[in-house]
Amino acid sequence: xxxxxxxxxxxxxxxxxxxxxxxxxxxxxxxxxxxxxxxxxxxxxxxxxxxxxxxxxxxxxxxxxxxxxxxxxxxxxxxxxxxxxxxxxxxxxxxxxxxxxxxxxxxxxxxxxxxxxxxxxxxxxxxxxxxxxxxxxxxxxxxxxxxxxxxxxxxxxxxxxxxxxxxxxxxxxxxxxxxxxxxxxxxxxxxxxxxxxxxxxxxxxxxxxxxxxxxxxxxxxxxxxxxxxxxxxxxxxxxxxxxxxxxxxxxxxxxxxxxxxxxxxxxxxxxxxxxxxxxxxxx
Amino acid sequence: xxxxxxxxxxxxxxxxxxxxxxxxxxxxxxxxxxxxxxxxxxxxxxxxxxxxxxxxxxxxxxxxxxxxxxxxxxxxxxxxxxxxxxxxxxxxxxxxxxxxxxxxxxxxxxxxxxxxxxxxxxxxxxxxxxxxxxxxxxxxxxxxxxxxxxxxxxxxxxxxxxxxxxxxxxxxxxxxxxxxxxxxxxxxxxxxxxxxxxxxxxxxxxxxxxxxxxxxxxxxxxxxxxxxxxxxxxxxxxxxxxxxxxxxxxxxxxxxxxxxxxxxxxxxxxxxxxxxxxxxxxxxxxxxxxxxxxxxxxxxxxxxxxxxxxxxxxxxxxxxxxxxxxxxxxxxxxxxxxxxxxxxxxxxxxxxxxxxxxxxxxxxxxxxxxxxxxxxxxxxxxxxxxxxxxxxxxxxxxxxxxxxxxxxxxxxxxxxxxxxxxxxxxxxxxxxxxxxxxxxxxxxxxxxxxxxxxxxxxxxxxxxxxxxxxxxxxxxxxxxxxxxxxxxxxxxxxxxxxxxxxxxxxxxxxxxxxxxxxxxxxxxxxxxxxxxxxxxxxxxxxxxxxxxxxxxxxxxxxxxxxxxxxxxxxxxxxxxxxxxxxxxxxxxxxxxxxxxxxxxxxxxxxxxxxxxxxxxxxxxxx
Numbered sequence: 001x002x003x004x005x006x007x008x009x010x011x012x013x014x015x016x017x018x019x020x021x022x023x024x025x026x027x028x029x030x031x032x033x034x035x036x037x038x039x040x041x042x043x044x045x046x047x048x049x050x051x052x053x054x055x056x057x058x059x060x061x062x063x064x065x066x067x068x069x070x071x072x073x074x075x076x077x078x079x080x081x082x083x084x085x086x087x088x089x090x091x092x093x094x095x096x097x098x099x100x101x102x103x104x105x106x107x108x109x110x111x112x113x114x115x116x117x118x119x120x121x122x123x124x125x126x127x128x129x130x131x132x133x134x135x136x137x138x139x140x141x142x143x144x145x146x147x148x149x150x151x152x153x154x155x156x157x158x159x160x161x162x163x164x165x166x167x168x169x170x171x172x173x174x175x176x177x178x179x180x181x182x183x184x185x186x187x188x189x190x191x192x193x194x195x196x197x198x199x200x201x202x203x204x205x206x207x208x209x210x211x212x213x214x215x216x217x218x219x220x221x222x223x224x225x226x227x228x229x230x231x232x233x234x235x236x237x238x239x240x241x242x243x244x245x246x247x248x249x250x251x252x253x254x255x256x257x258x259x260x261x262x263x264x265x266x267x268x269x270x271x272x273x274x275x276x277x278x279x280x281x282x283x
Numbered sequence: 284x285x286x287x288x289x290x291x292x293x294x295x296x297x298x299x300x301x302x303x304x305x306x307x308x309x310x311x312x313x314x315x316x317x318x319x320x321x322x323x324x325x326x327x328x329x330x331x332x333x334x335x336x337x338x339x340x341x342x343x344x345x346x347x348x349x350x351x352x353x354x355x356x357x358x359x360x361x362x363x364x365x366x367x368x369x370x371x372x373x374x375x376x377x378x379x380x381x382x383x384x385x386x387x388x389x390x391x392x393x394x395x396x397x398x399x400x401x402x403x404x405x406x407x408x409x410x411x412x413x414x415x416x417x418x419x420x421x422x423x424x425x426x427x428x429x430x431x432x433x434x435x436x437x438x439x440x441x442x443x444x445x446x447x448x449x450x451x452x453x454x455x456x457x458x459x460x461x462x463x464x465x466x467x468x469x470x471x472x473x474x475x476x477x478x479x480x481x482x483x484x485x486x487x488x489x490x491x492x493x494x495x496x497x498x499x500x501x502x503x504x505x506x507x508x509x510x511x512x513x514x515x516x517x518x519x520x521x522x523x524x525x526x527x528x529x530x531x532x533x534x535x536x537x538x539x540x541x542x543x544x545x546x547x548x549x550x551x552x553x554x555x556x557x558x559x560x561x562x563x564x565x566x567x568x569x570x571x572x573x574x575x576x577x578x579x580x581x582x583x584x585x586x587x588x589x590x591x592x593x594x595x596x597x598x599x600x601x602x603x604x605x606x607x608x609x610x611x612x613x614x615x616x617x618x619x620x621x622x623x624x625x626x627x628x629x630x631x632x633x634x635x636x637x638x639x640x641x642x643x644x645x646x647x648x649x650x651x652x653x654x655x656x657x658x659x660x661x662x663x664x665x666x667x668x669x670x671x672x673x674x675x676x677x678x679x680x681x682x683x684x685x686x687x688x689x690x691x692x693x694x695x696x697x698x699x700x701x702x703x704x705x706x707x708x709x710x711x712x713x714x715x716x717x718x719x720x721x722x723x724x725x726x727x728x729x730x731x732x733x734x735x736x737x738x739x740x741x742x743x744x745x746x747x748x749x750x751x752x753x754x755x756x757x758x759x760x761x762x763x764x765x766x767x768x769x770x771x772x773x774x775x776x777x778x779x780x781x782x783x784x785x786x787x788x789x790x791x792x793x794x795x796x797x798x799x800x801x802x803x804x805x806x807x808x809x810x811x812x813x814x815x816x817x818x819x820x821x822x823x824x825x826x827x828x829x830x831x832x833x834x835x836x837x838x839x840x841x842x843x844x845x846x847x848x849x850x851x852x853x854x855x856x857x858x859x860x861x862x863x864x865x866x867x868x869x870x871x872x873x874x875x876x877x878x879x880x881x882x883x884x885x886x887x888x889x890x891x892x893x894x895x896x897x898x899x900x901x902x903x904x905x
Contacts, residue, residue, distance in 0.1 A: 026895050034891030041883050049856050049873035054882035059668070060679040064687050065870045081894065085901060092902040128905045135904075153592075158443060158534075159554045160592040160612045185904055240676035243881035252885060256892040263899045 008276060011103070012269045018099045018113045023264045025095060027257075029088050036077050041066075044073055057242035090125065097124045097189070099268060103275050104193045123198055124189055130202075131185040138177045146170055179220030184209050186274050212277050219273045226266055234259050287546055288504030288583040296581060297484030297523035297748035300325050301456045307449075309493040309531065314370070314441045316452070320426040323485075324416075324456050328467045332416040332459065335424075336395075336471040337408045338482070340451035341375035343474040344433040344440070348403035350396070351437075351474045354705075359437050360596050373433030373440060377408070377454055381425040386413050388424070398473045398705065406474035408454065428454055435596045437476075438607065442594035445497060450528040450602060458483055458641075460750065470641065477704030477711055478643035480635055482525040484748055489519045489527060498537065500550045500586050501529035502604040521604060523581070523748060525639045528602035530588045542567045545580055551589035551610075558610045558621060562587050565625035572660045573633055576736050578743040581637055587625065599624060601631035618672045619665055623681055627657040637747045645753060646707075647700045647781070651719020658682035658720055682724065682864075688717035690867045701753055701781035721864045722780040726760075728862030729776075729817065734767040753781065771818050780865070785814030787865045789857040791874035792841065796826075799849030807844040807855050814839050815865065822859040824875075826851035837863075853877055 012019075044066050045051055053059040067073055098117025102108060107116075146166070150156055153163040188205035196204055209216060234255070243249050304321040326332050343351035347365060357365050380388040391411040396404050416422045430452045433440040439450045457471035458481055472478060491499050495515040503521025510516075521527060530550065538549040538559040547566050549559055566587065570580055586605040590597040598609030606628035610621050630653045634640070640648035661670040661681035669678040679687075692713045698706070700714050700722070707714060727735040742751070742759045761773050779785060792808040809821065819837045823844075824830050835842060835857070846852070854875035861869055 026898050027891075029898060030891045030894035033894040034887045037890035038883060038887035041886060042880075045870055046880075046883065047874050047876075047878050048870045049854060049875050049878075050870040051879045051882050054886070055879050057668075058677055060677075061683050061686070062870060065690065065868045068687075068690050069868045069870065077890070081897075084894075085898065088898050089902050089905040092898070093905045096902075096905065125905075131904045154595055155442075155593050158591065158593060159552060161554045163592075164612050182904065235675055238676070240678070243879075243885040246881060249881050249885045249888070253888045256888060256895075260892060260895045260899070263896070267899070267903070 004276070008269060008272050011272045012265060014108060015099060015102060015268055015272075016265075017108070017110050018095075018102055019264050019268045020261075021110045021113060022092070022095045022099065023261050025091055026088070026260070026264070029084050029091075032084065033077060033080055036080055040073060040077060044070060055243045057240045089128075090121070093124050093128055094118055094121050096267075097121060100186070100189050100271060101193050103268075103271055104190050120189070120192065123192055126198065127185050127188050127192075127202075131181050134181050135178060138181070139174065142170065142173055142177070175220075175224070176217060179217055179224075180209060180213070182220060183212075183216035183274060186271060190275065208277075215277050216274065219270060219277075222273075223266055223270045227263070230259055230262060230266075287506075287548070289544060289546075292583040293581075294486075294522040298325075298327065299485050299523070300327055300483035302485040302487075303453070303455075303527070304488045305453060305527075306490045307492065309447070309491060309497075311441075311445050311447070311494055311497065311531070314373075314432045314447075316430045316432070316449070318428050318430060318453065320428060320453060322424045322426060322454075322456065323421055324424070325421045326416040326418055326459070328459050329418050330459075330467050331418065332412065332422075334391075334409050334411045335422075336457040336469045337377075337410065337454040338406065338451070338457060338471070338474070339375050339377075339394075339408045339454060340406050340474045341373050341430055341433070341439065342405035343451075344436050345372050345374040345405070346403075348401070349406065349474070350399055350401045350404040351406065351476060353401065354475050362596070364436060367434065371434040373431050373436075374405075375428060375430045375452070375454065377410075377426055377428045379425075379427040380410060382412065382414060383423055384414065388413060395471075396473060397471060398475070401473075404473055407457070407471050426454060435594050438597050438600045440597070442591070442597070445494075445531065445533045446591060446594045446597075447531040448528070448588070448590070448594070448597040448607065449530070450526075450600075452528070455482055455526070457481075458750070463752075463754075470644075472643045472703075472705075475705045477646065477707055480526060480639070480649070481641040481643050481750070482639075484523050484525055484639065487519070487521045487524055487527040489521075489529065491517045491519070491529060491531075493517075493531060496533050497531050498533065498535040498550065499529060499531050500535070500537075500548065500588060500605070502527045502586065502602055504546075504584050521582075524603040525636065526603050528605055530590075530597075530605075530607075532591070534591065538563065542570055543574065543580075545570060545582070546584040547587070548584065549587045549589065551587075552591040554612050555589050555610050558589065558614075561616070561621055562589065562608060562625050565622040566629055568622075568660055568664045569626045569629040572663060573630065573656065576659075577633055577656070577739055578747070580632065581747065582632065585629065585632065599628075601628045601635055603636040604632070606631070615674070617674050619661065619670060619681075620672070622665070623657060623661050623671060626660050627653055630656045630660070633743065638743060638751055639749070640751050642704070644703045645701065646704050646715045647719040648751065648753065648756065650716045651700065652723065654685055654716040654720035655723040658685050658724070682720075685717045685720050686864060688713045689721055689865075697784050697786070699782045699784055718865075724864035725780070725817065725862070726776065728860075728864060729771065730764055730767060734764060737767070738763045753777075775816065779815050783814070786812075786867055787815040787817065787863060788812040788867050788871070789819065789837070789863070790868075790871040791855045791857060794852050794855055794874055794876070796851050796876075797848050801848050803848055805846040805848065805850040805852060807846075807852060809835065809842040809844065809855070809857060811837055811839045811842075813867070817863050817865075819858045819863060820860075822854075822856040823852060824854040824856075826853045826876075 050062045053062050094117040097120040098113030101116040102112055157163050184205045187208040188201040191201035191204040302323040306319045308317045343349040377389050388410050393409050394405040395407050395409045435442045441447045457469050460470050461467055495510045495513055499517045501519045503519040506520045507518045534552050535550040536553050540547045540563055549562050582604050588607045598607045600607045608625050634652040635649045642649045658681045668680045670681040671679045671684045692710050700718050738760050741763050757777050790810045792810050795806040797803040797805045817837045819835050821833050821835050856873040
């Protein structure tokens with residue numbers, strides 16, 4: 001097991017350049033938001049001594065007074081988020097597609113990633129949208145009966161305990177579905193890269209999922225676990241330190257970016273883990 | 284359960300005008316209580332009383348035509364009530380009322396609608412007395428009445444099989460008092476949303492007979508309990524209360540403790556057991572703080588009821604010696620809404636139960652003062668900036684939260700806070716709770732905490748077990764502050780804060796520095812953008828680091844400060860300690876040429892990171 005994980009990690013490291021390429025692209029999109037955020041806050045608070053309160057940590061009064069005195073203060077930030085997100089999803093499909101190609105074909109490097117990613121952009125967008133629709137459908141299939149059985153949870157149950165427990169069960173079922181759809185989606189892409197047509201790729205993906213359901217599930221939960229662990233470490237490390245000095249601000253930025261890079265690498269790790277199973281499956 | 288309460292406490296603190304001896308026979312399956320009440324009512328007025336008026340508030344829940352439900356827009360606490368079945372409604376009726384001559388007065392009963400003339404409203408009943416009551420006389424009446432409990436609505440009622448909260452459940456005599464023109468008469472308002480308590484003090488002896496599988500908790504102290512043949516008879520006694528409520532449920536766990544001689548009884552469903560200690564500590568904090576800063580808690584006991592989730596609408600409420608809280612399985616300790624609520628309701632034992640102002644006409648004297656002390660107590664024990672919640676680096680103080688309840692309102696529509704409940708449309712909580720709290724906090728900021736405590740202590744000492752009004756509080760405040768502070772006009776303060784709709788918004792508009800040889804003066808322009816006027820201190824920091832302070836009367840409009848040519852001012856800060864809590868925007872109170880940009884950079888970096896995280900997760904399928 002450890003050997004296998006080590007092997008997956010070695011392969012992930014080999015694709016560092018591609019992961020960094022994804023990270024840089026994500027950073028560029030996000031920096032735009034950061035800059036707009038900077039100018040928005042600076043326009044509203046830039047000459048106020050209230051900034052001293054924010055320097056010593058999160059201060060709800062300062063933030064809310066800013067929002068209350070100008071309720072549209074963050075509307076430009078939000079509208080940019082709404083605009084940039086769909087664009088990023090397309091770019092992401094391209095870059096992740098290139099990464100998947102490199103993983104599957106054993107190629108290394110950003111040039112190959114960019115060149116091959118663009119070839120698969122349209123079909124991979126198709127896989128992504130199909131997966132998205134599947135998730136919505138499953139959410140409805142699971143959620144609606146649950147809602148109709150439970151009705152108003154505040155009056156149905158004699159205590160909230162069964163409601164909270166059933167909510168956890170629902171989330172667990174839903175997470176299984178999401179991991180399954182994710183595994184299907186990635187496997188279908190691998191099959192497409194291997195030359196199978198669109199629908200055949202999905203069919204093969206389903207077969208893969210059927211044969212390796214628990215392995216896919218384990219990988220999915222491992223990734224979720226790592227993300228949760230990262231979030232916890234980040235919180236313990238950063239908490240609410242405020243901005244008492246430029247050194248602390250710089251430290252915060254460094255930590256934030258390290259965690260962002262880690263998140264991108266975790267995803268590559270997941271792709272490679274699925275590829276390992278896929279190879280075993282095909283083999 | 285054994286008898287409760289230390290018998291040494293003072294049982295004669297109030298004028299004891301309306302005294303009740305009630306026996307209740309609860310049919311928990313039929314959701315009906317068959318009751319007998321002996322009412323002893325003392326005529327303390329100079330008038331001869333020819334009729335008695337009763338609150339029959341349970342009738343507000345008998346159909347949609349009552350004034351309460353007509354004014355609630357088809358929803359109570361966010362829940363639709365229009366589709367209720369017949370058995371889910373409630374009502375109260377007096378079946379018999381005998382005077383000392385054994386004459387049945389029930390036939391003389393007539394529902395009246397003194398507020399809105401809604402002939403379908405049966406929340407006030409007037410009963411003509413065959414034998415008038417002379418000044419100083421006490422009338423004794425034997426009454427049979429029936430209370431059908433509704434499915435929980437605005438706290439009162441039943442939920443599922445056997446949870447009951449009995450409030451507004453018995454025919455309670457209205458208050459015969461002098462109005463502001465000093466004319467005696469009945470103060471008897473119909474039951475409408477935003478109004479609740481106004482009644483005379485008295486003693487209560489309540490005996491509840493119910494199935495023995497049920498737990499019974501109440502406003503008073505349990506004096507005896509007998510169980511036989513599947514039934515239990517529980518007797519409660521309470522002195523100097525303005526109302527009495529009790530709760531019945533089969534699933535309660537009971538937690539008891541004593542703090543500073545006061546018994547604390549917590550009734551909660553088993554799944555909420557994790558909150559028992561939090562509730563107890565919140566009550567202890569309330570007792571400790573109020574005893575020290577306002578006055579001694581006047582009762583021997585406090586009962587805290589935590590309703591099960593299906594009866595959540597019975598929560599969030601105060602009754603004399605009994606409060607109803609609300610919790611939900613899994614609320615973490617860092618979210619202190621639980622403690623905040625318990626403290627809020629507990630403080631009502633002072634402002635409502637003891638200082639029994641008319642909540643219907645002057646709710647701000649009740650909810651507003653309570654919110655002010657809720658903020659003070661929670662901030663004192665849990666920290667000013669984190670007493671409400673402190674989760675994952677995001678935090679808020681209780682007082683901070685109350686202020687935001689007010690500052691987030693649409694200010695152009697604000698009404699005065701000193702208005703009857705039925706005249707307040709819209710943001711009731713933001714006005715009555717939050718704005719009043721901020722008015723008191725602003726007064727505290729202006730006169731200092733020690734002087735403010737003296738005001739409230741004097742108010743409590745003079746008006747406990749009475750019905751204080753706005754004029755009483757104003758008079759006390761002026762009397763106490765006459766020795767302490769004479770810097771501003773208190774009448775102006777109260778008039779504009781309680782009866783006005785203006786806001787307060789101080790701003791440093793600009794700083795214009797000049798060169799020594801320019802011939803122009805350095806200028807600072809301040810502004811009060813609202814119509815309220817409070818004296819404030821202005822901090823001026825010069826470029827050379829020296830600091831000066833000046834007083835400004837804070838009158839509406841602009842104020843220009845001029846300095847000689849070449850004077851270099853770095854920063855100006857109006858009200859640097861944020862003493863004027865009513866100010867709706869603290870951020871524009873200051874202007875500096877040397878701003879601290881570090882937090883902006885930090886938050887920009889944070890927003891970049893939030894976006895990165897969002898994009899990473901949003902694109903997991905792309």
